[in-house]
Amino acid sequence: MNPPVKCEEGSAVFDSTVSFADMAWLAVSGGLAVLLLVVAWAVRMLDWALWRPRRMEQSFRAQGLKGSTYRPLSGDLKDMARLAEEARAKPMPAFSHAIFPRVMPLFQRVIETYGERSADDFALPCFSSLKVENFDVGFDAGNDNKVTFHWMGPLPRALIVDPDQAREVLANKTGEIGKARATYLVRYFIRGLLGYEGDKWAQHRKILNPAFHMEKLKGMLPAFAACSEDLVDQWEKMAATGKEVDVCVELQSFTGDVISRTAFGSNFEEGRKVFRLQDEQALLVATTLPYAHIPGYRFLPTRNNNRLESIDKEVRQILLGIIKKREESMKSSKGNNDDLLGLLMESNLQHLREHGKAGMTTEEVVEECKLFYFAGQETTSLLLTWTMVALSMHQDWQERTRQEVLQVFGKEKPTFDGLSQLKTMTMVLYEVLRLYPPAIGIQRQVLKTIKIGNVVYPPGALLFLSFIQMHHDPDFWGKDADEFKPERFAQGVSKASAKNAFFPFGAGHRICIGQNFALVEAKLVLCLILQRFSFELSPSYTHAPHTILTLKPQHGAPIRLRRL
Numbered sequence: 001m002n003p004p005v006k007c008e009e010g011s012a013v014f015d016s017t018v019s020f021a022d023m024a025w026l027a028v029s030g031g032l033a034v035l036l037l038v039v040a041w042a043v044r045m046l047d048w049a050l051w052r053p054r055r056m057e058q059s060f061r062a063q064g065l066k067g068s069t070y071r072p073l074s075g076d077l078k079d080m081a082r083l084a085e086e087a088r089a090k091p092m093p094a095f096s097h098a099i100f101p102r103v104m105p106l107f108q109r110v111i112e113t114y115g116e117r118s119a120d121d122f123a124l125p126c127f128s129s130l131k132v133e134n135f136d137v138g139f140d141a142g143n144d145n146k147v148t149f150h151w152m153g154p155l156p157r158a159l160i161v162d163p164d165q166a167r168e169v170l171a172n173k174t175g176e177i178g179k180a181r182a183t184y185l186v187r188y189f190i191r192g193l194l195g196y197e198g199d200k201w202a203q204h205r206k207i208l209n210p211a212f213h214m215e216k217l218k219g220m221l222p223a224f225a226a227c228s229e230d231l232v233d234q235w236e237k238m239a240a241t242g243k244e245v246d247v248c249v250e251l252q253s254f255t256g257d258v259i260s261r262t263a264f265g266s267n268f269e270e271g272r273k274v275f276r277l278q279d280e281q282a283l284l285v286a287t288t289l290p291y292a293h294i295p296g297y298r299f300l301p302t303r304n305n306n307r308l309e310s311i312d313k314e315v316r317q318i319l320l321g322i323i324k325k326r327e328e329s330m331k332s333s334k335g336n337n338d339d340l341l342g343l344l345m346e347s348n349l350q351h352l353r354e355h356g357k358a359g360m361t362t363e364e365v366v367e368e369c370k371l372f373y374f375a376g377q378e379t380t381s382l383l384l385t386w387t388m389v390a391l392s393m394h395q396d397w398q399e400r401t402r403q404e405v406l407q408v409f410g411k412e413k414p415t416f417d418g419l420s421q422l423k424t425m426t427m428v429l430y431e432v433l434r435l436y437p438p439a440i441g442i443q444r445q446v447l448k449t450i451k452i453g454n455v456v457y458p459p460g461a462l463l464f465l466s467f468i469q470m471h472h473d474p475d476f477w478g479k480d481a482d483e484f485k486p487e488r489f490a491q492g493v494s495k496a497s498a499k500n501a502f503f504p505f506g507a508g509h510r511i512c513i514g515q516n517f518a519l520v521e522a523k524l525v526l527c528l529i530l531q532r533f534s535f536e537l538s539p540s541y542t543h544a545p546h547t548i549l550t551l552k553p554q555h556g557a558p559i560r561l562r563r564l
């Protein structure tokens with residue numbers, strides 16, 4: 001036995017006798033606590049990596065859904081990368097618009113392997129009375145649910161290919177479905193309105209909405225026109241030297257200029273710098289993405305991580321500078337506030353007047369400005385790129401669209417009101433958005449158990465609303481679904497397909513805020529292009545649509561322009 005130890009502290013004297021048995025007990029109980037923690041952590045990890053996925057798989061299969069078997073941790077991610085690599089190695093037949101198998105090879109394989117569920121799937125007596133967390137899983141033998149699933153790591157991802165179900169998912173406002181949790185890399189872009197949920201989203205959307213109203217877009221027409229004229233002047237010089245134009249690259253820089261001008265008006269040059277930096281950031285994100293799931297990778301001081309952070313800081317500094325200047329010019333009522341930033345700040349001030357506090361902090365305004373580039377630049381440039389590719393493949397439609405432009409505007413500058421008379425051009429743009437949607441689909445995550453169609457989805461399950469599949473599905477568009485036929489939109493979007501299966505801009509309350517912006521911009525520049533040039537695909541063009549976040553031409557889009 002150890003002798004008792006006397007401890008003195010100030011005037012208080014107390015006896016702190018610690019026996020060997022006490023110390024042993026302390027050590028044992030401490031060790032037990034650590035062991036318990038380790039066991040609890042191991043159980044959690046096992047649940048995350050094995051048991052929960054298995055439970056979810058059982059629940060899906062019990063409900064008649066078909067899909068791949070869960071493979072611990074990686075799920076179908078490796079197959080996904082391999083199949084995408086194989087698909088990228090083979091171009092498509094020239095002039096074919098049946099792009100779905102090349103663009104989403106894993107989805108194609110899942111459908112080919114597991115296909116639609118048959119009436120027999122619902123006849124299993126052991127499943128017919130299944131209950132999932134108080135939801136009755138009522139099976140409707142022979143229904144036409146085509147949901148399949150595969151594995152994004154330990155999370156199952158259901159492919160939603162029914163337009164009504166997609167709309168149901170997008171209409172959800174009661175918290176059962178939310179945005180899928182993103183990696184730290186995606187958060188460099190998907191912030192602001194696109195990333196928010198609930199009240200914060202509603203408040204930001206309310207403040208941003210007025211900036212995208214039609215009459216505000218009308219005020220932006222001179223900015224659209226200035227960028228479009230710069231572009232066609234540049235192309236004239238290239239055409240004169242017989243040079244081919246990679247319209248994919250050219251239009252990307254064009255739409256970046258449009259956002260710079262329309263968002264930042266007189267601070268256009270600084271805005272351009274933001275666009276270049278964000279472009280570099282997008283490339284860094286694409287090369288870092290394969291490592292993003294490694295726990296703690298974001299904290300490693302790799303070259304990419306460091307550069308991503310320094311770009312983020314630089315972009316923030318530039319935007320804060322622009323916003324500060326704008327605040328000053330707004331105070332002195334100098335300058336034009338008809339650009340997106342001015343309109344957004346104006347609307348924020350209005351919110352302050354009505355509610356006694358600003359709806360957005362300066363930091364949040366910075367995030368929204370960054371989002372304009374991410375959400376509005378590449379998507380619109382891809383719409384234009386695929387339109388030029390499609391009009392090169394279908395010369396008859398190129399000529400019809402040109403004749404319409406000449407009929408409405410002659411060789412004069414397009415006007416805002418004139419743009420709304422361009423019926424053929426609208427049909428062409430819709431058909432391109434159908435066959436080549438820049439956003440091929442949207443992902444959401446189940447937060448609380450929910451029944452969609454006949455399927456009950458547990459929390460954690462991912463839902464991919466596969467627009468590209470719905471856009472190419474003969475059940476909705478007819479046997480000629482893979483053909484370029486703009487005339488299908490002659491009676492408007494709602495009459496073009498069964499079940500209104502057209503989602504290029506999403507749907508519901510989170511539908512793209514910039515859709516009119518994109519369409520006005522696209523129509524205006526197409527008018528100028530068609531007025532000045534005829535065009536065809538270069539013999540070096542290879543038809544190879546593929547997707548990295550958005551749907552791009554893998555080898556660019558070299559086009560031959562001829563001055564008219």
Ligand code: HEM
Nearest residue numbers: 193194375376379380383439504505506510512513514518
């Ligand atoms: C052809 C061009 C475009 C396409 C195909 C497109 C597509 C989409 C889609 C599918 C969504 C829905 C995302 C979701 O629900 O998760 C969306 C949202 C959004 N888009 Fe676009 N977009 C385009 C152009 C633009 C432009 C030009 C801007 C801005 C200048 C813009 C800004 C936004 C924003 C801020 C959101 C988030 C809306 C919200 O969550 O409330 N987009 N876009």
